[in-house]
Amino acid sequence: MYGAGDVRVTDAPDPTIQLATDAVVRVTRACVCGSDLHPYHSMPASVDGTPMGHEFIGVVEQVGGEVTTLSPGDFVIAPFAVSCGTCEFCRAGLHTSCVRGGFWSDARIGTAGGQAEAVRVPLADGTLVKVPGVGDSTDEALLASLLTLSDVYGTGWHAAVKGGVREGSTVTVVGDGAVGLLAVLSATQLGAERVVLMGRHQERTDLGRELGATDVVAERGDEGIAAVRDLTDGGSEIVLEAVGHMPAYEQAVGIVRPGGVISRVGVPQYDDAPVGFGSLFGPNITLTGGPAPVRAYIEELLPAVLDGTVDPGRVFDLTVGLEEAPKAYAAMDERAALKVMIRP
Amino acid sequence: MYGAGDVRVTDAPDPTIQLATDAVVRVTRACVCGSDLHPYHSMPASVDGTPMGHEFIGVVEQVGGEVTTLSPGDFVIAPFAVSCGTCEFCRAGLHTSCVRGGFWSDARIGTAGGQAEAVRVPLADGTLVKVPGVGDSTDEALLASLLTLSDVYGTGWHAAVKGGVREGSTVTVVGDGAVGLLAVLSATQLGAERVVLMGRHQERTDLGRELGATDVVAERGDEGIAAVRDLTDGGSEIVLEAVGHMPAYEQAVGIVRPGGVISRVGVPQYDDAPVGFGSLFGPNITLTGGPAPVRAYIEELLPAVLDGTVDPGRVFDLTVGLEEAPKAYAAMDERAALKVMIRP
Numbered sequence: 001m002y003g004a005g006d007v008r009v010t011d012a013p014d015p016t017i018q019l020a021t022d023a024v025v026r027v028t029r030a031c032v033c034g035s036d037l038h039p040y041h042s043m044p045a046s047v048d049g050t051p052m053g054h055e056f057i058g059v060v061e062q063v064g065g066e067v068t069t070l071s072p073g074d075f076v077i078a079p080f081a082v083s084c085g086t087c088e089f090c091r092a093g094l095h096t097s098c099v100r101g102g103f104w105s106d107a108r109i110g111t112a113g114g115q116a117e118a119v120r121v122p123l124a125d126g127t128l129v130k131v132p133g134v135g136d137s138t139d140e141a142l143l144a145s146l147l148t149l150s151d152v153y154g155t156g157w158h159a160a161v162k163g164g165v166r167e168g169s170t171v172t173v174v175g176d177g178a179v180g181l182l183a184v185l186s187a188t189q190l191g192a193e194r195v196v197l198m199g200r201h202q203e204r205t206d207l208g209r210e211l212g213a214t215d216v217v218a219e220r221g222d223e224g225i226a227a228v229r230d231l232t233d234g235g236s237e238i239v240l241e242a243v244g245h246m247p248a249y250e251q252a253v254g255i256v257r258p259g260g261v262i263s264r265v266g267v268p269q270y271d272d273a274p275v276g277f278g279s280l281f282g283p284n285i286t287l288t289g290g291p292a293p294v295r296a297y298i299e300e301l302l303p304a305v306l307d308g309t310v311d312p313g314r315v316f317d318l319t320v321g322l323e324e325a326p327k328a329y330a331a332m333d334e335r336a337a338l339k340v341m342i343r344p
Numbered sequence: 345m346y347g348a349g350d351v352r353v354t355d356a357p358d359p360t361i362q363l364a365t366d367a368v369v370r371v372t373r374a375c376v377c378g379s380d381l382h383p384y385h386s387m388p389a390s391v392d393g394t395p396m397g398h399e400f401i402g403v404v405e406q407v408g409g410e411v412t413t414l415s416p417g418d419f420v421i422a423p424f425a426v427s428c429g430t431c432e433f434c435r436a437g438l439h440t441s442c443v444r445g446g447f448w449s450d451a452r453i454g455t456a457g458g459q460a461e462a463v464r465v466p467l468a469d470g471t472l473v474k475v476p477g478v479g480d481s482t483d484e485a486l487l488a489s490l491l492t493l494s495d496v497y498g499t500g501w502h503a504a505v506k507g508g509v510r511e512g513s514t515v516t517v518v519g520d521g522a523v524g525l526l527a528v529l530s531a532t533q534l535g536a537e538r539v540v541l542m543g544r545h546q547e548r549t550d551l552g553r554e555l556g557a558t559d560v561v562a563e564r565g566d567e568g569i570a571a572v573r574d575l576t577d578g579g580s581e582i583v584l585e586a587v588g589h590m591p592a593y594e595q596a597v598g599i600v601r602p603g604g605v606i607s608r609v610g611v612p613q614y615d616d617a618p619v620g621f622g623s624l625f626g627p628n629i630t631l632t633g634g635p636a637p638v639r640a641y642i643e644e645l646l647p648a649v650l651d652g653t654v655d656p657g658r659v660f661d662l663t664v665g666l667e668e669a670p671k672a673y674a675a676m677d678e679r680a681a682l683k684v685m686i687r688p
Binding site for chain 2: 271276287
């Protein structure tokens with residue numbers, strides 16, 4: 001990405017092993033994230049550009065001398081953050097705070113993004129999750145669902161876990177993007193009895209109903225708040241915020257029940273927000289969430305994906321070739337597509 | 345209080361039963377709260393004034409016809425909020441969100457404050473906690489400790505409970521006022537292994553050490569942050585914020601460990617605060633807390649107070665008569681006193 005709205009497909013040198021803990025992965029499928037739209041709207045123009053993409057699945061091509069759990073030919077899921085797997089935070093399941101890792105675009109990580117033919121993966125043992133038996137599968141539905149484990153499904157799951165969703169919970173999900181829809185699925189899997197989905201794109205909210213939403217609220221602002229408060233008899237005990245813009249935060253504050261939880265996984269596009277007596281403090285609201293340590297959840301979520309019990313890959317509604325990546329961004333930006341897969 | 349810095353002792357009509365759910369309580373001891381200092385600094389001048397005080401213990405004088413659990417002569421603790429005891433929120437232990445109750449100063453509650461000779465207590469069955477066997481005790485230490493159950497001890501306890509303090513926790517308490525010191529006591533009671541107290545008044549932090557603080561950090565700002573991060577090897581997993589001013593919030597954000605919890609019980613003197621990627625979101629920090637439902641905690645905390653295992657009343661370091669109430673505010677405001685008891 002060379003600036004707001006300026007995505008180009010360029011030739012780059014083939015990635016190679018640079019550290020003994022690296023792997024090189026040939027990308028089978030990648031995709032565009034809702035959070036990629038934030039720089040797509042606001043990135044200052046740059047001459048060098050920034051490699052994009054933090055969600056991919058693929059096949060290991062080479063491994064460095066210290067990589068012990070992976071071999072060439074292994075099918076792997078790459079979580080959206082690089083993590084060592086051994087530090088205090090990784091052991092606690094908070095891989096996004098890994099002391100050695102970081103996000104794909106971090107200079108510290110020094111690697112390129114996943115919207116590419118191949119990627120150098122640092123800290124490969126800690127980062128990549130091998131999925132035996134997939135090999136060179138051409139089951140498109142399975143590949144799509146496996147790809148969601150690199151970010152959006154794990155992120156929706158994180159929202160629900162941090163929100164404390166349990167058997168019988170009443171949950172409202174703010175946002176009908178891929179993460180919002182998979183937060184609906186996650187809340188349902190965790191036993192929520194009532195799942196209200198706030199979104200105004202009917203194709204998406206229809207899918208949300210299939211994934212478990214019991215109610216849909218298309219209104220926004222004060223009307224949306226009134227509708228949810230009415231449906232939930234005074235407010236939702238758990239709100240999962242899957243957008244990241246200030247109106248979504250305000251929506252969450254408006255619909256949460258006293259003593260309730262707002263769990264955010266939409267990357268905040270603001271620094272400050274209301275947290276005072278009239279918003280969070282007075283009614284004892286808990287604000288939680290953050291970038292999902294999806295690496296912590298993959299093993300737990302994988303079996304139901306592999307056996308077809310769940311089908312999170314349904315959030316993909318368009319697939320393009322790598323050379324059409326700019327079209328993928330435009331389609332998501334215009335809401336013409338919910339989530340776009342990229343096939344190198 | 346008639347405005348910032350303007351506290352007067354005035355004659356008022358004797359309180360009477362107005363609703364069948366009321367009680368009239370003769371006040372044995374009341375006190376000034378750290379949160380009373382906020383209006384003491386900022387209240388606009390008014391002709392009518394506002395009755396003050398939300399912490400008191402006393403003896404029931406009269407009860408309305410529907411009061412079933414109290415009789416004249418009962419010794420009671422009055423929590424800092426009025427609550428019905430039967431609504432959804434009271435049953436969930438969130439009495440500060442009671443649908444029928446409110447704070448003593450709320451117009452809806454329609455009663456006067458506790459810095460008085462006697463008080464009409466609405467919703468008496470739900471609000472007051474009877475303590476058998478105290479009667480007309482003159483055990484000053486016991487009375488002081490019982491008085492802390494009306495606010496500061498329950499508030500410190502709420503901070504620790506909402507912060508998730510458990511056996512082995514590392515906890516940092518921001519603020520060496522009465523609530524901060526009793527948050528230290530509470531964290532210790534809940535099994536914290538390490539309790540760092542941030543405060544710069546040595547008499548207070550000395551008492552904090554006696555109540556369980558293992559370390560004291562007197563520095564503030566960046567120096568204070570660096571000192572706590574150093575002591576806790578990179579940040580405190582739980583931070584209890586017992587002040588309410590923005591610098592305390594910033595301090596909390598600066599010292600909390602990735603994945604950790606900031607539990608606020610200091611009444612926020614700000615509306616907006618940093619919650620974005622660089623503060624709470626990126627490191628998956630949870631922000632929780634609010635006005636303590638102290639009513640929910642009194643029965644749990646009472647036995648150790650009655651048998652002398654704990655002595656939270658030590659936070660009182662000055663006692664004045666009711667006619668000297670203005671002096672009580674001034675002493676706390678000037679930090680000449682930690683917490684001032686008022687004896688009507």
